[in-house]
Amino acid sequence: MSPHSQNIDPAWPPGTVRLDDLNAGSEVILEPKPSKDPNDPLVSIPDLHAPIMRAVLIHIKTKNWPRWRKHLNFGLVSYYVVMVMALVNVATVTWGPLNIELGFSFALLNDSYAAGCGALAVGGIFLIPFALKFGRRPIYVLSTAIQCGISIWSARMQNVADLMLVNILSCIVGALSEVMVQMTVADIYFVHERGLMNTIYYWFMTVGTSLAPLAGGFITLSQGWRWVWWWMAILFGAGLLAFIFLYEETMFAFEPIDGVPVADRTAPAPPGDKDAEALVHGDVAIAKRDEVPYEPVEVDYSIPKKTYLQKLALWSDSPVSFGQVAKHSYRPFLIMFSIPAVLFMAIEYGIMTACTTVPVTTLSSVMTLPPYNFGSAQIGLMGIPPFIGTCLATVICGPLSDSIALYLAKRNGGIYEPEMRLWLCLVFVPLVPAGLFMFGIGLNNGSHWILPAFGLGVSAFGVVPASSAALTYLTDAYTDIIADSVVALTFIRNVISTLFVFVLQPWVDRVGLNWFYITFGLITMVVMFGNVFFIYFGKTFRIKFAHRYRHFGAEISVL
Numbered sequence: 001m002s003p004h005s006q007n008i009d010p011a012w013p014p015g016t017v018r019l020d021d022l023n024a025g026s027e028v029i030l031e032p033k034p035s036k037d038p039n040d041p042l043v044s045i046p047d048l049h050a051p052i053m054r055a056v057l058i059h060i061k062t063k064n065w066p067r068w069r070k071h072l073n074f075g076l077v078s079y080y081v082v083m084v085m086a087l088v089n090v091a092t093v094t095w096g097p098l099n100i101e102l103g104f105s106f107a108l109l110n111d112s113y114a115a116g117c118g119a120l121a122v123g124g125i126f127l128i129p130f131a132l133k134f135g136r137r138p139i140y141v142l143s144t145a146i147q148c149g150i151s152i153w154s155a156r157m158q159n160v161a162d163l164m165l166v167n168i169l170s171c172i173v174g175a176l177s178e179v180m181v182q183m184t185v186a187d188i189y190f191v192h193e194r195g196l197m198n199t200i201y202y203w204f205m206t207v208g209t210s211l212a213p214l215a216g217g218f219i220t221l222s223q224g225w226r227w228v229w230w231w232m233a234i235l236f237g238a239g240l241l242a243f244i245f246l247y248e249e250t251m252f253a254f255e256p257i258d259g260v261p262v263a264d265r266t267a268p269a270p271p272g273d274k275d276a277e278a279l280v281h282g283d284v285a286i287a288k289r290d291e292v293p294y295e296p297v298e299v300d301y302s303i304p305k306k307t308y309l310q311k312l313a314l315w316s317d318s319p320v321s322f323g324q325v326a327k328h329s330y331r332p333f334l335i336m337f338s339i340p341a342v343l344f345m346a347i348e349y350g351i352m353t354a355c356t357t358v359p360v361t362t363l364s365s366v367m368t369l370p371p372y373n374f375g376s377a378q379i380g381l382m383g384i385p386p387f388i389g390t391c392l393a394t395v396i397c398g399p400l401s402d403s404i405a406l407y408l409a410k411r412n413g414g415i416y417e418p419e420m421r422l423w424l425c426l427v428f429v430p431l432v433p434a435g436l437f438m439f440g441i442g443l444n445n446g447s448h449w450i451l452p453a454f455g456l457g458v459s460a461f462g463v464v465p466a467s468s469a470a471l472t473y474l475t476d477a478y479t480d481i482i483a484d485s486v487v488a489l490t491f492i493r494n495v496i497s498t499l500f501v502f503v504l505q506p507w508v509d510r511v512g513l514n515w516f517y518i519t520f521g522l523i524t525m526v527v528m529f530g531n532v533f534f535i536y537f538g539k540t541f542r543i544k545f546a547h548r549y550r551h552f553g554a555e556i557s558v559l
Contacts, residue, residue, distance in 0.1 A: 070245060085146065152454050213379065353496065418472075443513055444514040473534075481552045
């Protein structure tokens with residue numbers, strides 16, 4: 001039998017797919033399926049040389065949104081991510097002047113940062129339902145306006161209440177940047193386009209996290225720490241104007257296309273119908289090209305196109321009731337504690353995040369003291385090594401991850417398992433604790449600043465493949481519930497970061513900086529080696545908990 005007619009066996013667990021059926025010479029199978037409505041932001045002409053993707057084969061003759069409109073929207077969202085990440089992370093370079101001018105102790109400043117991390121954990125849980133109900137545009141516009149106001153408040157800070165409130169409120173609102181971007185990408189890009197766009201998103205997030213403290217350090221040195229926040233207010237104000245006049249709503253509900261069969265993932269499959277069973281079971285059935293009925297999709301211009309003012313309406317109203325949408329506030333927790341892989345990958349992602357946030361707070365509280373006596377600009381420059389490490393890892397590990405997965409799939413008879421992604425993570429396990437050891441021990445012994453700087457770069461280089469593997473594994477293995485899984489992952493990630501930042505100072509006071517980072521590095525190594533367990537038993541878990549996955553996937557599909 002031709003490989004093009006070999007569908008996924010319904011007995012396979014979620015995430016197992018046959019890669020032999022991907023043919024670079026075939027037309028694109030578009031997912032999600034586009035509509036005829038000229039206001040649909042999704043429809044565009046596919047790349048006919050791209051690999052076959054999931055769902056029904058659709059041939060698009062006309063496009064609704066030109067690509068420049070999609071890229072403009074995504075560009076604005078990327079700017080939002082940079083600014084939010086900058087607002088969250090730039091504060092650390094102002095700690096020295098804050099300590100001198102307002103008398104805030106470094107322990108208090110450390111606690112304010114930890115409070116912000118805690119706010120990041122819960123912000124998305126409360127705010128994402130509003131984005132699902134009223135659209136993306138009002139959330140982006142209002143959150144940008146709020147962040148602008150918080151920046152002004154930060155510039156006028158006078159007391160501890162101001163310090164705590166600006167950190168907590170900015171991070172509650174800033175939590176949107178960790179989930180909203182994925183929703184926007186899903187709104188305007190097909191599945192085969194999202195990998196690149198998410199990579200670009202990660203790049204911009206890195207820019208905000210690593211380079212904002214560098215710029216903030218020089219601003220603090222030349223204009224004073226308050227001007228860090230005045231510049232943030234100016235940049236958020238510019239972003240607010242851009243969102244008001246340029247960002248279009250991307251939330252769109254449409255009817256199925258006439259003449260195109262739509263697979264129902266929730267309905268029971270007829271006995272013996274393996275193709276239908278494969279779709280219902282959440283597996284990917286690669287349809288035989290000659291057997292897929294489809295009609296060319298023409299945009300129906302009898303449907304009125306929205307005017308410029310209609311496109312810029314402050315909010316939309318989803319036909320789904322707010323009560324149904326609000327379920328997304330607690331469903332991530334049900335998923336997290338029902339499917340072991342979601343919980344483990346969230347823990348690993350959280351530890352990887354802590355490997356970034358904990359050294360940042362240590363820098364600002366240790367390197368401002370003898371023997372380093374670093375100023376704000378020098379603290380900011382310490383963000384360059386992790387930025388370089390992240391960039392190198394992104395360039396190297398992205399293509400390498402795909403190549404290894406494809407190689408292992410071919411060795412497995414063409415069958416791809418999500419656990420194949422985790423092998424690359426193991427190669428980089430030693431780098432993360434090694435980087436933490438160099439950083440912590442170097443600072444404790446008063447070594448030349450090059451040693452802790454190099455340690456930061458090495459650790460960042462190892463963090464990227466582990467973080468990427470965790471996200472990719474969840475995406476591949478549990479595609480239908482990935483949105484709620486990411487919310488759960490974000491919650492756990494920020495809870496772990498909060499805990500480590502909160503206990504950092506008392507832990508260091510008790511055992512010393514040396515032993516704190518040795519212990520922290522060993523904890524990181526143990527968690528990362530947990531991938532070995534999932535490499536060998538992950539498929540067993542996917543089989544055992546497949547019914548739970550399909551249950552949650554069926555619930556989400558009707559929202």
